[in-house]
Amino acid sequence: MPHSALLQQYLSSLQALKAKEQVPVLDLACGHGRNGLYLIENNIPVIFADVKGEILEQVKQSVEMLATDKQKLAHFWQVDFELINAASSASAPDHISPLQNKLFSAIIVFRYLHRPLFEQIKAAIIPGGMVIYETFTEQQALLGRPKNSDFLLKHGELASIFSDWKIVHSFEGIVDVSIQDNTQQAIAQIVAIKPN
Structure with missing residues (x-):
């Protein structure tokens, strides 16, 4: 599966942040790392973070196939972000x-x-930094998995969470994922800049 088109659309903004701040991008719950790998290929340092060590090992193998100077831009963090429930x-x-x-x-x-x-x-992003977030909405339950409401955004939820930031892109709706087998997904997207 290719990287997200959102990253391509906002690549120059991410590169400008890198040039100015020298602080890495966090690919949170990175999975197989396709999005972070795209940033690495474009000379943006990335921390790949995921709960699954075996997934991070696969991402490391993908990074090792890149040029040496690109490999140095990748860091790995095995972490369970859901531990905050234990607070x-x-x-x-x-x-x-x-x-x-x-x-x-x-x-x-x-x-x-x-x-x-x-x-x-929101707290972990530097002032002037950026969030790029995309995940499923409640409409996804009508189209396929996931169906559990814990993993599905409510209508307008993502835009509401970042309403105090400068929203440069917001989308909520149904997208075609695969034209060959007529697969669709219900998603919400946000790209927002943290106030200085």
Whole structure:
């Protein structure tokens, strides 16, 4: 599967952030890393983060096939972003989010939703930095998986979460994923800049 067209559309903005700040992009819940790999190929440093070590190993193998100078732009972080649910447990009263005290020029998130993370994502992006977020909406349950509402955005939810940022792109609707087998997905997208 190719990288997201959103990244291609906003590549120059991400490159400008890199030139100005020298802070990496976080590919949060990176999966097989297709989006982060596209950024690496365009000389943008990326931290690939995922809960699954075996997935990160596959991304490392993909990175190793790139030129040496590009390989140096990739870093890997095995982390469970959903651990913040444990914040109130008696065994970990001082538990903090994995994103706490970390800063990124941008955070990209595709096909992943864990609502307690939104405020941590917003805090972990530098002023003037960018979020690029795309995932499924509730309409997806009518088209296929996922069907669990925990993993599906409500109508207008993504735009509402980033309403205090400068929204440069917002979309919500049904897109054609595969013309060959007539596959569609219901998604929401946002590209937003954090206020300075």
